[in-house]
Amino acid sequence: xxxxxxxxxxxxxxxxxxxxxxxxxxxxxxxxxxxxxxxxxxxxxxxxxxxxxxxxxxxxxxxxxxxxxxxxxxxxxxxxxxxxxxxxxxxxxxxxxxxxxxxxxxxxxxxxxxxxxxxxxxxxxxxxxxxxxxxxxxxxxxxxxxxxxxxxxxxxxxxxxxxxxxxxxxxxxxxxxxxxxxxxxxxxxxxxxxxxxxxxxxxxxxxxxxxxxxxxxxxxxxxxxxxxxxxxxxxxxxxxxxxxxxxxxxxxxxxxxxxxxxxxxxxxxxxxxxxxxxxxxxxxxxxxxxxxxxxxxxxxxxxxxxxxxxxxxxxxxxxxxxxxxxxxxxxxxxxxxxxxxxxxxxxxxxxxxxxxxxxxxxxxxxxxxxxxxxxxxxxxxxxxxxxxxxxxxxxxxxxxxxxxxxxxxxxxxxxxxxxxxxxxxxxxxxxxxxxxxxxxxxxxxxxxxxxxxxxxxxxxxxxxxxxx
Amino acid sequence: xxxxxxxxxxxxxxxxxxxxxxxxxxxxxxxxxxxxxxxxxxxxxxxxxxxxxxxxxxxxxxxxxxxxxxxxxxxxxxxxxxxxxxxxxxxxxxxxxxxxxxxxxxxxxxxxxxxxxxxxxxxxxxxxxxxxxxxxxxxxxxxxxxxxxxxxxxxxxxxxxxxxxxxxxxxxxxxxxxxxxxxxxxxxxxxxxxxxxxxxxxxxxxxxxxxxxxxxxxxxxxxxxxxxxxxxxxxxxxxxxxxxxxxxxxxxxxxxxxxxxxxxxxxxxxxxxxxxxxxxxxxxxxxxxxxxxxxxxxxxxxxxxxxxxxxxxxxxxxxxxxxxxxxxxxxxxxxxxxxxxxxxxxxxxxxxxxxxxxxxxxxxxxxxxxxxxxxxxxxxxxxxxxxxxxxxxxxxxxxxxxxxxxxxxxxxxxxxxxxxxxxxxxxxxxxxxxxxxxxxxxxxxxxxxxxxxxxxxxxxxxxxxxxx
Numbered sequence: 008x009x010x011x012x013x014x015x016x017x018x019x020x021x022x023x024x025x026x027x028x029x030x031x032x033x034x035x036x037x038x039x040x041x042x043x044x045x046x047x048x049x050x051x052x053x054x055x056x057x058x059x060x061x062x063x064x065x066x067x068x069x070x071x072x073x074x075x076x077x078x079x080x081x082x083x084x085x086x087x088x089x090x091x092x093x094x095x096x097x098x099x100x101x102x103x104x105x106x107x108x109x110x111x112x113x114x115x116x117x118x119x120x121x122x123x124x125x126x127x128x129x130x131x132x133x134x135x136x137x138x139x140x141x142x143x144x145x146x147x148x149x150x151x152x153x154x155x156x157x158x159x160x161x162x163x164x165x166x167x168x169x170x171x172x173x174x175x176x177x178x179x180x181x182x183x184x185x186x187x188x189x190x191x192x193x194x195x196x197x198x199x200x201x202x203x204x205x206x207x208x209x210x211x212x213x214x215x216x217x218x219x220x221x222x223x224x225x226x227x228x229x230x231x232x233x234x235x236x237x238x239x240x241x242x243x244x245x246x247x248x249x250x251x252x253x254x255x256x257x258x259x260x261x262x263x264x265x266x267x268x269x270x271x272x273x274x275x276x277x278x279x280x281x282x283x284x285x286x287x288x289x290x291x292x293x294x295x296x297x298x299x300x301x302x303x304x305x306x307x308x309x310x311x312x313x314x315x316x317x318x319x320x321x322x323x324x325x326x327x328x329x330x331x332x333x334x335x336x337x338x339x340x341x342x343x344x345x346x347x348x349x350x351x352x353x354x355x356x357x358x359x360x361x362x363x364x365x366x367x368x369x370x371x372x373x374x375x376x377x378x379x380x381x382x383x384x385x386x387x388x389x390x391x392x393x394x395x396x397x398x399x400x401x402x403x404x405x406x407x408x409x410x411x412x413x414x415x416x417x418x419x420x421x422x423x424x425x426x427x428x429x430x431x432x433x434x435x436x437x438x439x440x441x442x443x444x445x446x447x448x449x450x451x452x453x454x455x456x457x458x459x460x461x462x463x464x465x466x467x468x469x470x471x472x473x474x475x
Numbered sequence: 476x477x478x479x480x481x482x483x484x485x486x487x488x489x490x491x492x493x494x495x496x497x498x499x500x501x502x503x504x505x506x507x508x509x510x511x512x513x514x515x516x517x518x519x520x521x522x523x524x525x526x527x528x529x530x531x532x533x534x535x536x537x538x539x540x541x542x543x544x545x546x547x548x549x550x551x552x553x554x555x556x557x558x559x560x561x562x563x564x565x566x567x568x569x570x571x572x573x574x575x576x577x578x579x580x581x582x583x584x585x586x587x588x589x590x591x592x593x594x595x596x597x598x599x600x601x602x603x604x605x606x607x608x609x610x611x612x613x614x615x616x617x618x619x620x621x622x623x624x625x626x627x628x629x630x631x632x633x634x635x636x637x638x639x640x641x642x643x644x645x646x647x648x649x650x651x652x653x654x655x656x657x658x659x660x661x662x663x664x665x666x667x668x669x670x671x672x673x674x675x676x677x678x679x680x681x682x683x684x685x686x687x688x689x690x691x692x693x694x695x696x697x698x699x700x701x702x703x704x705x706x707x708x709x710x711x712x713x714x715x716x717x718x719x720x721x722x723x724x725x726x727x728x729x730x731x732x733x734x735x736x737x738x739x740x741x742x743x744x745x746x747x748x749x750x751x752x753x754x755x756x757x758x759x760x761x762x763x764x765x766x767x768x769x770x771x772x773x774x775x776x777x778x779x780x781x782x783x784x785x786x787x788x789x790x791x792x793x794x795x796x797x798x799x800x801x802x803x804x805x806x807x808x809x810x811x812x813x814x815x816x817x818x819x820x821x822x823x824x825x826x827x828x829x830x831x832x833x834x835x836x837x838x839x840x841x842x843x844x845x846x847x848x849x850x851x852x853x854x855x856x857x858x859x860x861x862x863x864x865x866x867x868x869x870x871x872x873x874x875x876x877x878x879x880x881x882x883x884x885x886x887x888x889x890x891x892x893x894x895x896x897x898x899x900x901x902x903x904x905x906x907x908x909x910x911x912x913x914x915x916x917x918x919x920x921x922x923x924x925x926x927x928x929x930x931x932x933x934x935x936x937x938x939x940x941x942x943x
Contacts, residue, residue, distance in 0.1 A: 021643045060806070064645060067624060123615050132607040139600040147591050147787035156535060175489045177532060183651040183791070183815035190658060194686060214811045218662060319615035321818040323651070338528070343682045347651035347815055350789040 010046055012055055022057050026065035034074050034085055045075060045083040080112055080426065113426035114463030118255070118404035120454025121316055125375055127368055134358045138351055150350040152342060154181025154326070158357040162312075162326050165360055169369075170287060171297030172310055174328045180337070183347035185283070185313045185325040186215050191344070192309060192327065193219040195336045196245060196279065203243035205233050207435035207444075209254045212247060212283065225437035228253070232260035235267040245279040246271070250299045251287035255435045255449055257398015257406055265299050272307035279333075280308045286316045288369050291377040292400040306330035314356065316403070317369060324348050324356060376403060382457040383450065386464025393472055404451040406432065408444065409471070418448050418471065425470035427463050478514055480523055490525050494533035502542050502553055513543060513551040581894035582931030586723070586872040588922025589784055593843055595836055602826045606819055618818040620810060622649025622794070626825040630780075630794050633828055637837075638755060639765030640778055642796045648805070651815035653751070653781045653793040654683050659812070660777060660795065661687040663804045664713060664747065671711035673701050675903035675912075677722045680715060680751065693905035696721070700728035703735040713747040714739070718767045719755035723903045723917055725866015725874055733767050740775035747801075748776045754784045756837050759845040760868040774798035782824065784871070785837060792816050792824060844871060850925040851918065854932025861940060872919040874900065876912065877939070886916050886939065893938035895931050 012029045014022060033039040046054070048062040055062070066083055069075040075083050138146065153159065159176035166172035182188040189212060196202075198220040204213060206225035216223055224241035227234050233248055248268065250260035260268075272278045282299045290296075300310040310328035329337055346353075359365050383405065387396060390407070398406045407429075409418060415431040422429045429448040436442045452460055480497045482490060501507040514522070516530040523530070534551055537543040543551050606614065621627065627644035634640035650656040657680060664670075666688040672681060674693035685691055692709035695702050701716055716736065718728035728736075740746045750767045758764075768778040778796035797805060814821075827833050851873065855864060858875070866874045875897075877886060883899040890897045897916040904910045920928055 021645060023645065024643060119617070126615055128607060132604060135603050135607060136600060139596060139603060147594055147789045149587070149788040156532075175492060177489060177491065183655070184813055186812055187651070187655065187815055198688075211811065218808060218811075220666075320617040321615040323813070323815055323817045340686060343679065344654055345652055345791070347655055347791055349791045349817075349820060352817060352820065 010051060010054070012051075014055060014057070021061075023061045023064035023068070026051075026055070026057075026062060027068040030065065030069060031074055039085055041085050043085050044081075045085065047082055112423065112428045114455065114459050114466065115428040116404075116430065116450040116452065116463060117428070117454060118430055118449045118451030120451060121320065121403065122372065122375060122379075122453050123319060125368075125371060126319060127364060130364050131355070131359070134355050134362075134364075135351075138354045138358065146350050146354060148350075150346055150353070152344060152346050154179065154346050154348065155350060155353050155357070158353045159326075161357050161360045165365065166298075166310075166312070166328070169295075169366075170284065170312075171301035172328060173301055174310075178328050178331070178334055180327045180329065181346060181348050181353065182325055182327065183323045184315065185285070185311050186211065187347055188311060188325050188327045189215045190219065191337075191341055192281070192311075193221065194341050195329075195333050196221075200245055201241070201243045202281075203233070203238050203241050203246040204437065205248060205253060205256075206437050206441055207255055207432060208247070208437065209249065209283065209285075210435055213437060216247070223437065225441060227441075227443075228256065228258065230258060231264045232258050233264075233268065235264070235271055238268075238271055239274075244275075244277055245281060247281040247283065248299070249283045249285065251284050251296055252290075252398075252402040254285065254402075255398075255404070255406070255432050256444075257402060257404070259296060259401060260299075262296075262302075265302060268299070269303060269305070269307065272303075273305050278307060279330075281311065282308055283311045285311075285313055286402045288317045289373055289376050289403060290401045291373070291380055300328060303330075306332055309333065317372070318356075318359075318365075322352070322356070324352065376453060379452045379455065379457055379460060380405075382460045383452045383464065386461045387467075389468050390464070390472065403453040404449050406444075407448050407450060409446040412446050413471070414445060415448060418446070421470040422448075422467055425466045427466045427470065429467070478519060478522070480519075482523060482525070489529075491529045491532035491536070494519075494523070494525075494530060495536040498533065498537060499542055507553055509553050511553050512549075513553065515550055580891065580896045582923065582927050582934065583896040584872075584898065584918040584920065584931060585896070585922060586898055586917045586919030588919060589788065589871065590840065590843060590847075590921050591787060593836075593839060594787060595832060598832050599823070599827070602823050602830075602832075603819075606822045606826070614818050614822060616818075618814055618821070620812060620814050622647065622814050622816065623818060623821050623825070626821045627794075629825050629828045633833065634766075634778075634780070634796070637763075637834075638752065638780075639769035640796060641769055642778075646797050646799070646802055648795045648797060649814060649816050649821065650793055650795065651791045652783065653753070653779050654679065655815055656779060656793050656795045657683045658687065659805075659809055660749070660779075661689065662809050663797075663801050664689075668713055669709070669711045670749075671701070671706050671709045671714040672905065673716060673721060673724075674905050674909050675723055675900060676715070676905065677717065677751065677753070678903055681905060684715070691905065693909060695909075695911075696724065696726065698726060699732045700726050701732075701736065703732070703739055706736075706739055707742075712743075712745055713749060715749040715751065716767070717751045717753065719752050719764055720758075720866075720870040722753065722870075723866075723872070723874070723900050724912075725870060725872070727764060727869060728767075730764075730770075733770055736767070737771060737773070737775065740771075741773050746775060747798075749779065750776050751779045753779075753781055754870045756785045757841055757844050757871060758869045759841070759848055768796060771798075774800055777801065785840070786824075786827075786833075790820070790824070792820065844921060847920045847923065847925055847928060848873075850928045851920045851932065854929045855935075857936050858932070858940065871921040872917050874912075875916050875918060877914040880914050881939070882913060883916060886914070889938040890916075890935055893934045895934045895938065897935070 012026050014025055018025060048059055048066055052059040052062040075085055077083050159179040162179055163174055163176045201222040201224055202216055203224045203226045205228050224243045226237045226241055238246055250265055252259055268280060272280050284298055300308040313325040314322050394407045394409055396405055415433055419429055419431050429450055432444050432447045432449055433439055433442050480494050482493055516527055516534055520527040520530040543553055545551050627647040630647055631642055631644045669690040669692055670684055671692045671694045673696050692711045694705045694709055706714055718733055720727055736748060740748050752766055768776040781793040782790050862875045862877055864873055883901055887897055887899050897918055900912050900915045900917055901907055901910050
């Protein structure tokens with residue numbers, strides 16, 4: 008179906024609204040019939056010469072109001088009129104359908120998902136209820152800029168016992184997610200400070216740091232992590248690393264390399280290591296490797312952690328442990344910023360941790376994810392003659408590298424044709440020409456059920472081996 | 476009592492912890508007896524040559540564990556041992572006691588407080604409970620970077636009807652408080668952009684903008700607001716203004732001045748007005764003045780709003796309305812940042828607004844604050860022969876200016892001696908030498924009961940008139 012939406016640039020209402028109103032009218036007046044497929048947001052955007060986000064927003068509105076529905080792998084369809092009432096009741100869930108279209112496939116090995124089926128809703132609800140009692144009105148007043156003291160104490164205790172982090176609550180800063188904490192850290196370090204990053208790295212952190220104006224030096228890795236001699240050559244005064252489970256390579260940095268990194272940091276005054284410990288909670292073989300921070304005797308490691316992976320992405324709570332020297336800089340330059348996390352949310356998390364639910368939840372999720380991890384490795388066994396697997400036994404994704412050198416784009420496309428979404432690694436490289444993994448894709452498994460993982464592996468075998 | 480705490484710099488534990496442990500031991504072993512007064516945090520810090528925050532933290536810990544108690548205007552006292560168990564149960568409220576010491580007085584006319592006694596805890600709890608149902612797991616996944624669409628729609632509808640703001644949800648950005656939104660805005664405007672601010676102004680906004688590197692031009696005000704010819708001379712490319720109720724002067728900008736400001740913004744390409752509409756909800760006489768944004772036909776006004784004043788400071792939710800041009804800059808430069816507000820909190824607020832609770836709450840609070848406002852004006856009547864009152868009939872504070880020219884510091888000190896805390900205006904001036912109100916103090920009333928307001932006024936009369 009081609010849609011010729013008359014757009015009026017004189018009209019005061021935004022373009023997406025004009026598109027939405029036009030399509031709605033066409034549906035209501037029967038010119039677009041129920042069950043017919045709407046053009047994709049991309050095609051419509053091309054035809055109307057507007058941005059894709061404009062058509063996406065028009066469609067979101069149609070979905071929200073129940074005029075259309077989105078089906079994975081198929082697209083947007085006009086609803087039957089007699090279904091409108093029913094569909095409208097589920098309108099609150101509509102924004103999700105946008106994601107459904109993007110990851111429109113039978114099995115989506117997204118490395119970003121987490122398993123929300125096991126989220127302890129009942130406990131969370133119970134704690135929330137207890138926090139919101141009438142006589143707890145202090146909870147609604149302004150709080151401590153660094154985060155509430157008791158919450159920071161609980162985080163400190165957890166970090167000490169689970170990650171070997173050595174700190175007092177005074178060194179901990181609570182903030183609305185690790186991106187915000189990086190923004191804050193950038194102010195403490197000074198925006199002209201050159202920061203080394205592993206290459207490939209976590210693209211979101213790279214975006215934040217460059218948006219803040221930092222010169223970023225991409226530094227090569229080997230299978231032990233960032234190469235320290237290259238770091239030395241880079242001229243950087245800080246290095247952002249993920250020693251526990253590097254994203255995306257999955258490399259776990261051995262103790263010797265950690266000591267070398269610390270050696271680099273001690274080598275010249277003012278050098279810092281930024282340790283992003285984003286998914287260190289999940290390790291399925293051997294003992295967990297303690298955080299780099301715990302090895303540091305010179306106050307050179309800044310530790311970043313988050314509850315996004317371990318509890319839920321919607322819980323916008325991260326924390327940062329500052330060494331003493333930076334703590335003083337923080338008090339001077341940034342101590343005036345209010346805490347970005349609501350005290351109510353801090354208290355819920357505080358109760359969740361100190362009542363033992365957090366540890367239980369982590370233990371449960373570790374078992375759940377290990378089951379999925381093992382199902383994935385088992386499902387991938389038939390592919391091992393053509394692919395090597397790396398980054399397993401920790402985190403929530405593994406890497407597959409085609410031994411015959413099939414290009415990433417081809418791997419992704421063939422998988423897509425078979426209804427499976429896998430993710431290239433090239434987007435994680437700071438400069439695409441530095442991509443040393445031309446035939447590698449990522450498979451995340453956190454958000455999939457074990458039977459989906461098995462099916463996905465089967466489909467990948469057909470897609471990649473059948474015609475390889 | 477003088478405390479000689481032996482501090483060991485070789486000791487791995489932080490100084491505050493050594494102080495806390497030492498005092499705790501002294502109390503436990505009876506060397507400091509129950510009922511005795513501990514030195515103030517300031518004196519102890521001086522004696523031990525540590526920072527005040529160190530002694531404060533040691534005391535907070537003692538309070539939290541129930542070894543000491545804080546009494547307003549008097550200080551810290553050692554608890555009786557047999558009271559320890561009971562006191563410990565209230566440990567969760569301990570961080571509050573720190574504030575109690577700072578504002579240690581019988582009546583505290585803080586301009587920052589709000590009335591939390593009327594917070595609709597039951598409704599809030601009920602909505603929270605409904606949000607946290609098991610089948611609502613999407614709520615815990617990653618959300619829209621700008622904030623959830625339905626929440627932004629609800630904000631847009633509210634802003635349109637209550638404040639005359641003209642925008643689509645697409646232009647709205649939700650963020651964890653107005654400070655965070657200013658950080659973000661600073662990235663969109665570019666950090667070298669010179670920003671004019673009313674002088675005096677909201678000190679926190681000044682701190683954020685200068686910390687981001689903006690050159691700030693303080694611009695003189697008259698009783699209609701920022702002087703536009705001075706703004707023109709300042710060479711600024713953006714102006715941060717509070718037209719609805721300027722902080723701290725309480726000036727409400729009349730329409731003519733608003734038009735002149737818009738005229739300035741239209742005068743050269745790339746100029747913007749940043750409208751901070753922080754407490755516009757509260758106006759006790761005449762019709763509410765619509766937002767400047769609603770008068771703008773050229774897309775030059777950036778609108779900032781928050782729920783901190785209208786609901787609760789702990790609800791870290793603010794919003795920003797971007798004109799079309801900046802929206803495109805946002806998508807290009809900052810669209811990758813995740814939203815800093817949890818989806819659960821967004822949904823609770825969404826329900827709160829769309830179920831009509833927000834409007835009802837505002838109406839109730841407007842009546843409550845009007846009562847307090849009127850009680851304050853009545854209580855201040857005996858002072859009117861010596862003081863002029865300004866900034867009344869809107870917001871949550873008024874200004875008192877001594878006609879005889881008594882200095883601010885003296886006014887504050889005399890009030891303090893009578894057990895009343897009032898706030899000088901000098902801290903709101905960008906350069907202290909620009910202070911054109913040498914004899915003015917602020918009186919906030921939101922957080923006081925009417926009888927406290929009356930008592931405070933009586934004490935102020937004694938303090939200021941008796942010996943004036």
